[in-house]
Amino acid sequence: MKDITVIICTYNRADILGDCLQSLVEQTCEPSHFEVLIVDNNSTDGTSQVAEHYTNQYPHFRWVREELQGLSHARNRGYNEATTPWVSYVDDDAKAHSNYVERALWTTRNFDFDCFGGTYYAWYKYGKPAWLPKNYGTKALDRRTVGITKDGYASGGVIIFKKSVLETLGGFPTHLGMKGNKISYGEETYLQVQMRKQGYTIGFDPELKIDHLVAKYKLKLWWHIQSQFRQGVISWETFDYSLENKKLTHMAKKAFFTLRDGIKLHTSQLLRPNYNWQHWIMDVVNPFAKDLGRLWGAYKLKRKH
Incomplete structure:
Protein backbone atom coordinates (compact mmCIF):
# COMPACT_ATOMS: atom_id res chain seq x y z
CA MET A 1 0.00 0.00 0.00
CA LEU A 219 2.07 41.24 -12.57
CA LYS A 220 -0.83 43.70 -12.91
CA LEU A 221 -1.68 46.25 -10.24
CA TRP A 222 -5.44 45.87 -10.61
CA TRP A 223 -5.23 42.19 -9.66
CA HIS A 224 -3.50 43.06 -6.38
CA ILE A 225 -6.24 45.55 -5.49
CA GLN A 226 -8.94 42.97 -6.28
CA SER A 227 -7.08 40.32 -4.31
CA GLN A 228 -6.80 42.49 -1.21
CA PHE A 229 -10.49 43.40 -1.41
CA ARG A 230 -11.53 39.74 -1.70
CA GLN A 231 -9.30 38.75 1.23
CA GLY A 232 -11.06 41.39 3.29
CA VAL A 233 -14.52 40.21 2.23
CA ILE A 234 -13.98 36.58 3.18
CA SER A 235 -11.94 37.24 6.34
CA TRP A 236 -15.02 37.03 8.56
CA GLU A 237 -15.90 33.53 7.42
CA THR A 238 -12.31 32.36 6.97
CA PHE A 239 -11.34 33.06 10.58
CA ASP A 240 -14.83 32.45 11.94
CA TYR A 241 -14.94 35.94 13.45
CA SER A 242 -18.00 37.10 15.34
CA LEU A 243 -19.88 40.16 14.09
CA GLU A 244 -21.38 40.80 17.50
CA ASN A 245 -20.92 44.46 18.55
CA LYS A 246 -19.14 45.23 15.25
CA LYS A 247 -20.50 48.57 14.01
CA LEU A 248 -20.30 49.27 10.30
CA THR A 249 -19.79 52.98 10.94
CA HIS A 250 -16.72 52.23 13.04
CA MET A 251 -15.34 49.96 10.31
CA ALA A 252 -15.98 52.64 7.68
CA LYS A 253 -14.03 55.16 9.79
CA LYS A 254 -11.16 52.67 10.11
CA ALA A 255 -11.03 52.29 6.32
CA PHE A 256 -10.94 56.08 5.97
CA PHE A 257 -8.11 56.40 8.49
CA THR A 258 -6.17 53.64 6.73
CA LEU A 259 -6.34 55.62 3.49
CA ARG A 260 -5.59 58.96 5.15
CA ASP A 261 -2.60 57.64 7.10
CA GLY A 262 -1.29 55.78 4.08
CA ILE A 263 -1.36 58.94 1.97
CA LYS A 264 0.43 60.93 4.70
CA LEU A 265 3.09 58.27 5.18
CA HIS A 266 3.89 57.35 1.60
CA THR A 267 3.18 60.33 -0.67
CA SER A 268 6.44 62.05 0.21
CA GLN A 269 8.28 58.91 -0.87
CA LEU A 270 7.28 59.60 -4.48
CA LEU A 271 10.27 61.97 -4.58
CA ARG A 272 12.66 59.07 -3.99
CA PRO A 273 14.40 57.82 -7.17
CA ASN A 274 13.44 54.16 -6.69
CA TYR A 275 9.87 54.78 -5.58
CA ASN A 276 7.14 55.33 -8.19
CA TRP A 277 3.37 55.48 -8.44
CA GLN A 278 3.03 51.67 -8.58
CA HIS A 279 4.81 51.41 -5.23
CA TRP A 280 2.41 54.05 -3.90
CA ILE A 281 -0.61 52.01 -5.05
CA MET A 282 0.75 48.89 -3.34
CA ASP A 283 1.46 50.77 -0.11
CA VAL A 284 -1.63 52.98 0.07
CA VAL A 285 -4.48 51.57 -2.02
CA ASN A 286 -4.03 47.88 -1.18
CA PRO A 287 -4.50 48.23 2.62
CA PHE A 288 -7.49 50.51 1.97
CA ALA A 289 -8.98 47.92 -0.42
CA LYS A 290 -8.61 45.23 2.25
CA ASP A 291 -10.40 47.38 4.84
CA LEU A 292 -13.17 48.12 2.33
CA GLY A 293 -13.43 44.39 1.72
CA ARG A 294 -13.83 43.75 5.45
CA LEU A 295 -16.54 46.40 5.59
CA TRP A 296 -18.39 44.95 2.61
CA GLY A 297 -18.05 41.41 3.96
CA ALA A 298 -19.45 42.48 7.34
CA TYR A 299 -22.35 44.28 5.66
CA LYS A 300 -23.23 41.20 3.61
CA LEU A 301 -23.14 38.93 6.67
CA LYS A 302 -25.26 41.32 8.73
CA ARG A 303 -27.87 41.38 5.98
CA LYS A 304 -27.75 37.60 5.71
CA HIS A 305 -28.30 37.06 9.44
Whole structure:
Protein backbone atom coordinates (compact mmCIF):
# COMPACT_ATOMS: atom_id res chain seq x y z
CA MET A 1 0.00 0.00 0.00
CA LYS A 2 1.24 3.48 -0.85
CA ASP A 3 1.79 6.04 1.91
CA ILE A 4 0.71 9.38 0.47
CA THR A 5 -1.33 10.84 -2.38
CA VAL A 6 -0.14 14.09 -3.97
CA ILE A 7 -3.27 15.84 -5.24
CA ILE A 8 -3.09 18.40 -8.04
CA CYS A 9 -6.36 20.30 -8.47
CA THR A 10 -6.33 22.10 -11.80
CA TYR A 11 -8.44 24.42 -13.90
CA ASN A 12 -7.43 25.65 -17.37
CA ARG A 13 -3.69 25.61 -16.79
CA ALA A 14 -2.61 23.20 -19.50
CA ASP A 15 0.27 25.55 -20.35
CA ILE A 16 1.87 25.14 -16.92
CA LEU A 17 0.48 21.84 -15.60
CA GLY A 18 3.23 19.83 -17.30
CA ASP A 19 5.92 21.61 -15.27
CA CYS A 20 4.09 20.68 -12.08
CA LEU A 21 3.60 17.02 -13.03
CA GLN A 22 7.15 16.66 -14.31
CA SER A 23 8.47 17.79 -10.92
CA LEU A 24 6.54 14.88 -9.38
CA VAL A 25 7.98 12.45 -11.92
CA GLU A 26 11.48 13.49 -10.85
CA GLN A 27 11.06 12.75 -7.14
CA THR A 28 13.80 11.04 -5.15
CA CYS A 29 11.15 8.86 -3.48
CA GLU A 30 10.33 5.51 -5.09
CA PRO A 31 6.95 5.51 -6.89
CA SER A 32 5.90 2.52 -4.81
CA HIS A 33 5.43 4.88 -1.84
CA PHE A 34 3.17 7.52 -3.41
CA GLU A 35 0.58 8.26 -6.04
CA VAL A 36 -0.21 11.45 -7.93
CA LEU A 37 -3.88 12.29 -8.43
CA ILE A 38 -4.85 15.00 -10.93
CA VAL A 39 -8.31 16.48 -10.34
CA ASP A 40 -9.52 18.34 -13.43
CA ASN A 41 -12.16 20.86 -12.34
CA ASN A 42 -14.02 21.29 -15.65
CA SER A 43 -11.10 22.63 -17.67
CA THR A 44 -11.90 23.73 -21.22
CA ASP A 45 -8.34 23.88 -22.55
CA GLY A 46 -5.90 21.03 -23.14
CA THR A 47 -5.68 19.98 -19.48
CA SER A 48 -7.11 16.50 -20.10
CA GLN A 49 -4.51 15.81 -22.80
CA VAL A 50 -1.70 16.82 -20.45
CA ALA A 51 -3.15 14.63 -17.69
CA GLU A 52 -3.55 11.66 -20.03
CA HIS A 53 0.03 12.06 -21.26
CA TYR A 54 1.35 11.54 -17.74
CA THR A 55 -1.13 8.90 -16.60
CA ASN A 56 -0.37 6.83 -19.69
CA GLN A 57 3.37 6.95 -18.99
CA TYR A 58 3.46 6.58 -15.22
CA PRO A 59 1.42 3.90 -13.42
CA HIS A 60 1.41 5.84 -10.13
CA PHE A 61 -0.32 8.80 -11.83
CA ARG A 62 -4.10 8.93 -12.37
CA TRP A 63 -6.70 11.58 -13.03
CA VAL A 64 -10.38 12.26 -12.43
CA ARG A 65 -12.77 15.01 -13.49
CA GLU A 66 -14.77 16.92 -10.88
CA GLU A 67 -17.93 18.48 -12.36
CA LEU A 68 -18.80 20.73 -9.40
CA GLN A 69 -16.98 24.00 -10.03
CA GLY A 70 -14.71 25.31 -7.31
CA LEU A 71 -11.33 24.54 -5.79
CA SER A 72 -12.90 23.23 -2.57
CA HIS A 73 -15.04 20.76 -4.54
CA ALA A 74 -11.90 19.60 -6.38
CA ARG A 75 -9.92 19.25 -3.15
CA ASN A 76 -12.72 17.28 -1.54
CA ARG A 77 -12.93 14.98 -4.55
CA GLY A 78 -9.19 14.49 -4.24
CA TYR A 79 -9.10 13.21 -0.67
CA ASN A 80 -12.20 11.07 -1.28
CA GLU A 81 -10.45 9.41 -4.22
CA ALA A 82 -7.15 8.94 -2.34
CA THR A 83 -6.26 5.44 -1.19
CA THR A 84 -3.54 6.48 1.27
CA PRO A 85 -3.52 7.60 4.93
CA TRP A 86 -1.93 10.96 4.01
CA VAL A 87 -2.88 13.46 1.31
CA SER A 88 -0.79 16.36 0.05
CA TYR A 89 -2.09 19.31 -1.95
CA VAL A 90 0.28 21.03 -4.36
CA ASP A 91 -0.93 23.88 -6.58
CA ASP A 92 -1.11 23.18 -10.30
CA ASP A 93 1.16 26.17 -11.00
CA ALA A 94 3.92 24.98 -8.69
CA LYS A 95 6.98 22.75 -8.97
CA ALA A 96 7.73 20.43 -6.07
CA HIS A 97 11.38 20.21 -5.08
CA SER A 98 12.87 16.84 -5.94
CA ASN A 99 12.79 15.57 -2.33
CA TYR A 100 9.24 16.81 -1.65
CA VAL A 101 7.60 13.41 -1.22
CA GLU A 102 10.59 11.95 0.61
CA ARG A 103 10.57 14.87 3.04
CA ALA A 104 6.80 14.68 3.50
CA LEU A 105 6.98 11.01 4.45
CA TRP A 106 9.91 11.64 6.80
CA THR A 107 7.84 14.27 8.61
CA THR A 108 4.77 12.01 8.89
CA ARG A 109 6.92 9.28 10.44
CA ASN A 110 8.79 11.48 12.89
CA PHE A 111 6.16 13.97 14.10
CA ASP A 112 2.64 13.57 15.39
CA PHE A 113 0.96 16.20 13.19
CA ASP A 114 -2.60 16.06 11.90
CA CYS A 115 -1.73 18.61 9.25
CA PHE A 116 1.45 20.45 8.28
CA GLY A 117 2.65 22.93 5.74
CA GLY A 118 5.89 23.92 4.11
CA THR A 119 7.72 26.70 2.31
CA TYR A 120 7.10 28.11 -1.13
CA TYR A 121 9.42 30.24 -3.20
CA ALA A 122 8.52 32.68 -5.96
CA TRP A 123 8.95 31.32 -9.48
CA TYR A 124 9.22 34.28 -11.83
CA LYS A 125 8.70 32.57 -15.17
CA TYR A 126 7.43 35.79 -16.78
CA GLY A 127 9.77 38.31 -15.18
CA LYS A 128 9.39 40.53 -12.13
CA PRO A 129 8.25 44.18 -12.24
CA ALA A 130 10.34 46.55 -10.15
CA TRP A 131 7.28 47.63 -8.14
CA LEU A 132 6.59 44.19 -6.70
CA PRO A 133 7.91 43.80 -3.13
CA LYS A 134 11.29 42.10 -2.86
CA ASN A 135 9.98 38.87 -1.32
CA TYR A 136 6.61 38.77 -3.06
CA GLY A 137 5.57 35.22 -3.86
CA THR A 138 7.82 33.65 -1.23
CA LYS A 139 6.29 32.55 2.04
CA ALA A 140 7.42 30.67 5.11
CA LEU A 141 6.19 30.61 8.66
CA ASP A 142 8.50 32.16 11.19
CA ARG A 143 10.39 29.08 12.32
CA ARG A 144 13.52 27.37 11.05
CA THR A 145 12.93 23.88 12.41
CA VAL A 146 10.12 21.36 12.19
CA GLY A 147 7.52 21.85 14.89
CA ILE A 148 4.02 22.80 15.93
CA THR A 149 2.71 26.17 14.83
CA LYS A 150 0.18 27.63 17.24
CA ASP A 151 -0.68 30.87 15.45
CA GLY A 152 0.11 30.70 11.75
CA TYR A 153 -1.64 28.76 9.01
CA ALA A 154 -0.18 26.49 6.37
CA SER A 155 -0.61 27.66 2.79
CA GLY A 156 -3.03 25.65 0.67
CA GLY A 157 -0.43 25.42 -2.08
CA VAL A 158 1.85 23.19 0.00
CA ILE A 159 -0.11 21.41 2.72
CA ILE A 160 -0.48 17.84 3.97
CA PHE A 161 -3.33 16.26 5.95
CA LYS A 162 -4.19 12.97 7.53
CA LYS A 163 -6.99 11.73 5.33
CA SER A 164 -8.95 10.67 8.42
CA VAL A 165 -8.98 14.29 9.68
CA LEU A 166 -10.49 15.55 6.43
CA GLU A 167 -13.10 12.80 6.61
CA THR A 168 -13.99 13.67 10.20
CA LEU A 169 -14.31 17.42 9.51
CA GLY A 170 -16.08 17.03 6.19
CA GLY A 171 -13.27 18.44 4.09
CA PHE A 172 -12.97 21.95 2.71
CA PRO A 173 -15.90 24.41 2.96
CA THR A 174 -17.32 24.71 -0.55
CA HIS A 175 -18.65 28.26 -0.04
CA LEU A 176 -15.05 29.50 0.17
CA GLY A 177 -12.16 29.32 -2.27
CA MET A 178 -11.66 29.90 -5.98
CA LYS A 179 -14.52 29.07 -8.34
CA GLY A 180 -13.40 29.06 -11.95
CA ASN A 181 -11.90 32.49 -12.59
CA LYS A 182 -13.55 34.12 -9.56
CA ILE A 183 -11.01 35.35 -7.02
CA SER A 184 -11.64 34.01 -3.54
CA TYR A 185 -9.64 32.49 -0.73
CA GLY A 186 -9.83 31.08 2.74
CA GLU A 187 -10.94 27.46 2.51
CA GLU A 188 -7.73 25.90 3.84
CA THR A 189 -7.41 28.54 6.58
CA TYR A 190 -11.01 28.03 7.70
CA LEU A 191 -10.35 24.29 7.92
CA GLN A 192 -7.27 24.87 10.09
CA VAL A 193 -9.24 27.24 12.35
CA GLN A 194 -11.77 24.46 12.92
CA MET A 195 -8.98 21.94 13.49
CA ARG A 196 -7.46 24.05 16.26
CA LYS A 197 -10.83 24.44 17.91
CA GLN A 198 -11.15 20.66 18.05
CA GLY A 199 -7.65 20.05 19.38
CA TYR A 200 -5.89 18.86 16.23
CA THR A 201 -2.17 19.58 15.81
CA ILE A 202 -0.90 21.76 12.97
CA GLY A 203 2.79 21.66 12.18
CA PHE A 204 5.30 23.22 9.85
CA ASP A 205 8.34 21.83 8.07
CA PRO A 206 10.60 24.49 6.49
CA GLU A 207 12.32 21.79 4.40
CA LEU A 208 9.09 20.83 2.62
CA LYS A 209 9.50 23.06 -0.45
CA ILE A 210 7.87 24.06 -3.70
CA ASP A 211 8.46 26.79 -6.27
CA HIS A 212 5.21 28.67 -6.89
CA LEU A 213 4.51 30.54 -10.12
CA VAL A 214 3.94 34.27 -10.00
CA ALA A 215 1.36 34.20 -12.78
CA LYS A 216 1.05 36.86 -15.48
CA TYR A 217 -2.11 38.29 -13.94
CA LYS A 218 -0.21 38.87 -10.69
CA LEU A 219 2.07 41.24 -12.57
CA LYS A 220 -0.83 43.70 -12.91
CA LEU A 221 -1.68 46.25 -10.24
CA TRP A 222 -5.44 45.87 -10.61
CA TRP A 223 -5.23 42.19 -9.66
CA HIS A 224 -3.50 43.06 -6.38
CA ILE A 225 -6.24 45.55 -5.49
CA GLN A 226 -8.94 42.97 -6.28
CA SER A 227 -7.08 40.32 -4.31
CA GLN A 228 -6.80 42.49 -1.21
CA PHE A 229 -10.49 43.40 -1.41
CA ARG A 230 -11.53 39.74 -1.70
CA GLN A 231 -9.30 38.75 1.23
CA GLY A 232 -11.06 41.39 3.29
CA VAL A 233 -14.52 40.21 2.23
CA ILE A 234 -13.98 36.58 3.18
CA SER A 235 -11.94 37.24 6.34
CA TRP A 236 -15.02 37.03 8.56
CA GLU A 237 -15.90 33.53 7.42
CA THR A 238 -12.31 32.36 6.97
CA PHE A 239 -11.34 33.06 10.58
CA ASP A 240 -14.83 32.45 11.94
CA TYR A 241 -14.94 35.94 13.45
CA SER A 242 -18.00 37.10 15.34
CA LEU A 243 -19.88 40.16 14.09
CA GLU A 244 -21.38 40.80 17.50
CA ASN A 245 -20.92 44.46 18.55
CA LYS A 246 -19.14 45.23 15.25
CA LYS A 247 -20.50 48.57 14.01
CA LEU A 248 -20.30 49.27 10.30
CA THR A 249 -19.79 52.98 10.94
CA HIS A 250 -16.72 52.23 13.04
CA MET A 251 -15.34 49.96 10.31
CA ALA A 252 -15.98 52.64 7.68
CA LYS A 253 -14.03 55.16 9.79
CA LYS A 254 -11.16 52.67 10.11
CA ALA A 255 -11.03 52.29 6.32
CA PHE A 256 -10.94 56.08 5.97
CA PHE A 257 -8.11 56.40 8.49
CA THR A 258 -6.17 53.64 6.73
CA LEU A 259 -6.34 55.62 3.49
CA ARG A 260 -5.59 58.96 5.15
CA ASP A 261 -2.60 57.64 7.10
CA GLY A 262 -1.29 55.78 4.08
CA ILE A 263 -1.36 58.94 1.97
CA LYS A 264 0.43 60.93 4.70
CA LEU A 265 3.09 58.27 5.18
CA HIS A 266 3.89 57.35 1.60
CA THR A 267 3.18 60.33 -0.67
CA SER A 268 6.44 62.05 0.21
CA GLN A 269 8.28 58.91 -0.87
CA LEU A 270 7.28 59.60 -4.48
CA LEU A 271 10.27 61.97 -4.58
CA ARG A 272 12.66 59.07 -3.99
CA PRO A 273 14.40 57.82 -7.17
CA ASN A 274 13.44 54.16 -6.69
CA TYR A 275 9.87 54.78 -5.58
CA ASN A 276 7.14 55.33 -8.19
CA TRP A 277 3.37 55.48 -8.44
CA GLN A 278 3.03 51.67 -8.58
CA HIS A 279 4.81 51.41 -5.23
CA TRP A 280 2.41 54.05 -3.90
CA ILE A 281 -0.61 52.01 -5.05
CA MET A 282 0.75 48.89 -3.34
CA ASP A 283 1.46 50.77 -0.11
CA VAL A 284 -1.63 52.98 0.07
CA VAL A 285 -4.48 51.57 -2.02
CA ASN A 286 -4.03 47.88 -1.18
CA PRO A 287 -4.50 48.23 2.62
CA PHE A 288 -7.49 50.51 1.97
CA ALA A 289 -8.98 47.92 -0.42
CA LYS A 290 -8.61 45.23 2.25
CA ASP A 291 -10.40 47.38 4.84
CA LEU A 292 -13.17 48.12 2.33
CA GLY A 293 -13.43 44.39 1.72
CA ARG A 294 -13.83 43.75 5.45
CA LEU A 295 -16.54 46.40 5.59
CA TRP A 296 -18.39 44.95 2.61
CA GLY A 297 -18.05 41.41 3.96
CA ALA A 298 -19.45 42.48 7.34
CA TYR A 299 -22.35 44.28 5.66
CA LYS A 300 -23.23 41.20 3.61
CA LEU A 301 -23.14 38.93 6.67
CA LYS A 302 -25.26 41.32 8.73
CA ARG A 303 -27.87 41.38 5.98
CA LYS A 304 -27.75 37.60 5.71
CA HIS A 305 -28.30 37.06 9.44
